[in-house]
Structure formats: C-alpha cells, structure tokens
Amino acid sequence: MHRRGAKYRAGSVIVALVAVLTLLLPGSALAASNKTRITVFLHGFNGRNCTQDWRELMLDMRDSGFTGPFYVVKFLSNDAQCDLGGISNASNVSLFDYGAHSGPYGHSGTNHDNNTDIRHLSWHFAHWLRSSIPDDPPVDVIAHSMGGLIVRYALGKQSGDWPALNVEDAVTLGTPHAGVNFASWTQTVQGDQMEPGSFFIGWLAQNAPNPQGNNGTQWTVIGSSGDVVVPRVTATNMQAAERVRYGLLPWPITHGGYMHEDGIRGASRWTGTQYESTDTFGPMRMIRVAAQSDSW
Numbered sequence: 001m002h003r004r005g006a007k008y009r010a011g012s013v014i015v016a017l018v019a020v021l022t023l024l025l026p027g028s029a030l031a032a033s034n035k036t037r038i039t040v041f042l043h044g045f046n047g048r049n050c051t052q053d054w055r056e057l058m059l060d061m062r063d064s065g066f067t068g069p070f071y072v073v074k075f076l077s078n079d080a081q082c083d084l085g086g087i088s089n090a091s092n093v094s095l096f097d098y099g100a101h102s103g104p105y106g107h108s109g110t111n112h113d114n115n116t117d118i119r120h121l122s123w124h125f126a127h128w129l130r131s132s133i134p135d136d137p138p139v140d141v142i143a144h145s146m147g148g149l150i151v152r153y154a155l156g157k158q159s160g161d162w163p164a165l166n167v168e169d170a171v172t173l174g175t176p177h178a179g180v181n182f183a184s185w186t187q188t189v190q191g192d193q194m195e196p197g198s199f200f201i202g203w204l205a206q207n208a209p210n211p212q213g214n215n216g217t218q219w220t221v222i223g224s225s226g227d228v229v230v231p232r233v234t235a236t237n238m239q240a241a242e243r244v245r246y247g248l249l250p251w252p253i254t255h256g257g258y259m260h261e262d263g264i265r266g267a268s269r270w271t272g273t274q275y276e277s278t279d280t281f282g283p284m285r286m287i288r289v290a291a292q293s294d295s296w
Helices: 002-024 050-063 118-132 146-157 189-193 199-207 283-292
Strands: 038-042 070-074 090-094 139-144 167-173 218-224 242-246 264-270 275-281
Touching: 038 050, 038 146, 050 070, 050 283, 118 146, 139 146, 139 283, 146 167, 146 199, 167 283, 189 199, 218 283, 242 275, 242 283, 275 283
Parallel strands: 038 070, 038 139, 070 090, 139 167, 167 218, 218 242
Antiparallel strands: 242 264, 264 275
16 A cells, blocks of 8 residues: 555656646747757847847756757848857857849849838848858748748748748747737838738738748747837737737846746746747757647
8 A cells, every 4th residue: 555655646746747848838838859950040130239139048048958050140131240259069150142032022233221122131041041040951040030931931932033941940039920019110121021911921920820841840939018119919919829918027138138038927828829938948958848849
C-alpha cells in the first residue's frame, strides 16, 4: 500500500507539472526543439537603431542555447549597422543588391527610405533570402512592426518572379496586420500603405491571411495593451495559430519594448475559437519558444 501510494503521488506530480507547462507554453510548444536554424531579424518603420532593437534579444537567445546564424537585415539606406560584438555567428546584411530596384513597385536610383513601397522592400527581402542562403534551409524570421508586413507580403507572393521561401517560423511583434489609424500622418508612402483602408492592407487580408512557405510556416503574432502605436487588436489580426495579446500588468509593454521584456505576465491567448486570459511568458521567452519548436 505504501509503495502504491508513493507511485500515485509521483504520478500526480508529473500530471501537475504537465498541466503547468501546458498553461505557460503556447500551443503544443513541448514539441522537439531546434535552436540551430538561421534566424533573421527585421526592424520596422522607425527601427534604424538596430543595436537598441535587437542586441538584447540576440544575447538572450545565445544564452538560451541558440547556435544558428543570426542575420540582421538592413533595408533602408540610413539604417545603422548593428553592434554585434560578443554575439557569435551574427552578421549585418543589406538587401540592396538582391532583386532589381526596377522590379515590382520599383524606383529610380538605389536608395530606400520611408517613401519606398513596402511591396518593393518585400521583393528585395525575398530575393535576398532565396539567393544568399545556400541550399535553401528552413529559416526563422523575427519581425518588429512594419517588418512583419514585409515578410507577410513576401510569403503571400511566391509565384512568377517572386521566389519560393522556406520560412519555418515567423514571429511578429506589434505589426499592424490590419493597418493602423493615422499612419498617413507620417506623410510617407509606407504610412499611407499602413492605413486600415489601404489597398495594401486589403490585399494582405484577402490574399495572405496566413501565408505559408514552401514547407509550411508557423506564425506567432504578438500585441500589447501598452502599445499605443499599434493596438493589440490589429497586431494579432491575422489567421495565425498562435496569437498573444499582453495586458498591462505587471507593467505595460510599449511598441519598442517587445524585444526587452521577459518574465511571467498576464495575457490573452487565442485558443482557436476565442481569446482566454492566462498567465504566460513575456515576449522575449515567447519568441524563444516560437523559434525553437519544429511544430506547436
């Protein structure tokens, strides 16, 4: 009887542990881990301070055992190079030499700024991803704000002159998937394109609600109640399996804060039919979980 009781208690502990992990981890993130894939980082509309945007997250991922190559993408002409000192196997890359500037939605000259069509930046991104990474391995993409629209559009094309892409995981942080009001006040082409009623946002909703790479893509879209630039409703307005909306506690996550916040916090997670409130990982750990899993 004593031995049977001990086995029962041990079994109960295991069941309880699994229950806790299921609560904390998105979807079925107990799946096999893969920390050796290439990871690509894409900034947003104002993301020209690459070091501020990505350095902390990249160091965090290295400390957590991610060993695959890191590529930090430069797509605007005045983008600064990232300080990658102390981060092994990491590179700054520029998109300007991949895909002709006269290609879709192109322009004269070779410069890119906030008046360069987002679709044209996607064109360069797609051709860089296809051309510069040998043997077409699966890659993960982590994108902030407008950067998420760049990768979404690239995955929504993939025909004709647009190359097929092998994106395994795509994580977007504060991306205006359904557009954002008053973006046009920036008086730029990209701002106009990010308005909710724009042709570009309408095209994404109609043609790329959950675009897939050539071997399937697992999307994780993240928003925050503390993001006053891109509301969490539009940041998660995509038919992604994993949608996370962070609340205000223990403190708000701002638009630039997704890459700097960790720890357990309140959130609403998509269950497939509705959002349910829960306590879950902060965005830094959520990114790691999304990027390390072969399937959720």
